[in-house]
Amino acid sequence: MQKMLGNKKAYWIFVIPALVIYLVMAFVPIAMSGYYSTMQWDGIGEKIFIGISNYLKLLKDEAFLLSARNSLILAVASIVGQLIPALFFALVLARNVKGEKIYRTIYFIPVLLSTVVIGQLFLKIYNPDYGALNAILKSFGFKGQDWLGDKRFVLASSFFPIVWQYIGYHMLILYTGIKSVPSDIYEAAQIDGANERQMAFHVTIPLIKSTMKVSLTFAVIGSLKLFDLIWVLTKGGPLHASEVPSTLMYTSIFSRMEYGIGSAMAIFIVLECLIFYFLIEKLFKVENITY
Amino acid sequence: MKKKLLKTIGLMMSAVLVLGCTACGNSGETATTAESGETVEAEAGDSANVSTEETSNAEADTESSEEKVTITLWSQFSDPNSTDGNYVAFYNALESIKTDMPNVEVVHEGTESESYKVKLKTAMAGNELPDVFFNWGAGTMKPYVDAGLVLPLDDYMTDDVKSRILGGTLDNFMFDGKTYGYPYSVAVASLYVNTELFEQNNVKVPETYDELLAAVDAFNAAGITPISLGEKDLWPGLMIYGIHAIRMAGAEDFNAALNGTGSFNTPELVEAAKRVQELAARGGFGSSAMGTSEDDAVAAFKQGRAAMMFMGSWLNGDCEADDAAVKGKISVIKFPVIEGGKGTIDEFHGGSGETFLVSSSCEHPEEAAAVAQYICEKMSKDQYLAGSGMPAWEADMGDTSELNRLSQEIATLTADATGYVYWLDSLTGGSKADTIMNEIAKLIDGSVTPEDFCANLQALNE
Incomplete structure (x- = not known):
């Protein structure tokens, strides 16, 4: 055993298969997208090298700028709308409340549902003719709205299910983090006379910072590269009002047949995700706590 | 350790994003069910893909197997049981071509409309086009014509054939005076x-x-x-x-x-x-x-x-x-x-703007063009009778009393x-x-x- 661990070649033999698959599946496509993004190409005919023109075009493209803005709004909405309720539920559930397992399962159900199912569900809820939301509003005497067809409401209406869907997911991550805090720390806090609120803010939260960072990273990156639910609900419409970069990338490549610009968007999303990832790394420097 | 894990996760997530837009083709055929003299192959992993392979009866096979030409055919008509007039007409044509053109064996693969567009583009990029394939005309078809991927059919379009095609129905398939497709509906x-x-x-x-x-x-x-x-x-x-x-x-x-x-x-x-x-x-x-x-x-x-x-x-x-x-x-x-x-x-x-095109890299252009012509002419009549669109070829329609009432009104x-x-x-x-x-x-x-x-x-x- 000692001999094998000392042998650097053995490391490589074990690492290489995974490394090759990873490089081929992850880095080659990114590199290819980078290459295509410098071309003017309809996907079939000849490629014409145009340098960074595609990127310059993106910076002037109103629809793209709107989509980038929307994805940042969604990132903020996810942090506020997912992480705060998730942390609250996790803190409550981890305190050995009655029916802990049942609640944990209930909160996790939306995560298990397929995005298309959730999309269809909310399409029905938002339907202006027979939707539940308008029916409720009307029964209270308010006017019904075209939730997904009106530029003023579409962003809020389509972001709500996205944010709602993953609350349970972050709750589970944070819950696991809280559960890994040894109980003797709480006992010590109790002996010192700390109440539940003080324990939450001064013991639990500081100790699960690294878990919270994982949640934060997932929430932000997930928002920046979101595609599925927006596609099911609105396809980016009406008039690009609910567009996010990945839906715009899809229409550019497959409807407009502009592979160059589409690839430039893909590269933008990759860079955006990486930048935010490193930003979160820098801003939330936490030491690893071992108990 | 956590930091490294996070870094890897971050990188992988961005990689998945790019992968998501590149992986679209699919291949691999499994699941074979045999009917009398007919093999149906369904593509694995995509229920919308149905490929039908027609082989003639065993006794006929032994004699003419060497002369038989195989023509691959792709279409957006993915569901043999659909009641849509165009689907019904297409599968009728696919069935009758077996007896009407015994020298060819048509291998059909149908893919649902939206996936079909993506699949076709992928095949074009990889130069793996089938011999005959469904496509839309005019601007949708132009990039393929410009790239030299489709075969002009003028050499196969005799005056006799031309006289049966109704006026104006070829306009969307013509580029620089060459005709690339036969019409099948208006x-x-x-x-x-x-x-x-x-x-x-x-x-x-x-x-x-x-x-x-x-x-x-x-x-x-x-x-x-x-x-x-x-x-x-x-x-x-x-x-x-x-x-x-x-x-x-x-x-x-x-x-x-x-x-x-x-x-x-x-x-x-x-x-x-x-x-x-x-x-x-x-x-x-x-x-x-x-x-x-x-x-x-x-x-x-x-x-x-x-x-x-x-x-x-x-x-x-x-x-x-x-x-x-x-x-x-x-x-x-x-x-x-x-x-x-x-x-x-x-x-x-x-x-008229939907047609079947012949690939320019096709090995048997004559037979492929004949298949495209046969299917279009047959579909023209059948899709009209099924209440879908107006016919694009002259034909004796026979008894039209069962025809969709609205189709008749539109014809008037x-x-x-x-x-x-x-x-x-x-x-x-x-x-x-x-x-x-x-x-x-x-x-x-x-x-x-x-x-x-x-x-x-x-x-x-x-």
């Missing part, structure tokens, strides 16, 4: 009206544009959607704008504007855009057209919740379906003339047609089509002026 858009709702509300079925506007007001007052429009899918708006432009500018001028030889900056086309915007502002499409999908719009019309719909003849089947509340109550009329416009009542939106309407403008998206193709669709959505939403709208469309020509 689809026409007309105004579908729910006569029952018109009678119940004492509204006159519109013969002039003013009467159409009066009907819009009357139905809005009665709480019924006047014209059902699924603008969420963008393409339905093309039809509404298309017919207004045809009525205002005339088919000839509008076609010229679309293909770049004319201009959108004409008083007639500005007026057409203005009319569309006014119709929308008046509530012509109800209050929620922007958020309604085409499926929902059709459902609303089928259930009698909307009074009118301007749509292509593929709506015939839906209106006359057994589950439609409006069965027998629908009538088709010509879209009214707009006063002051150059267009006449006999100019139509639609035309178009008997004196003087001009056609084909569907704007297929006609222009690619980014141009996408821009036009988005501009029309803005027009309907009221966020662009008619003048700017025309200027933006004209910018595509320059």
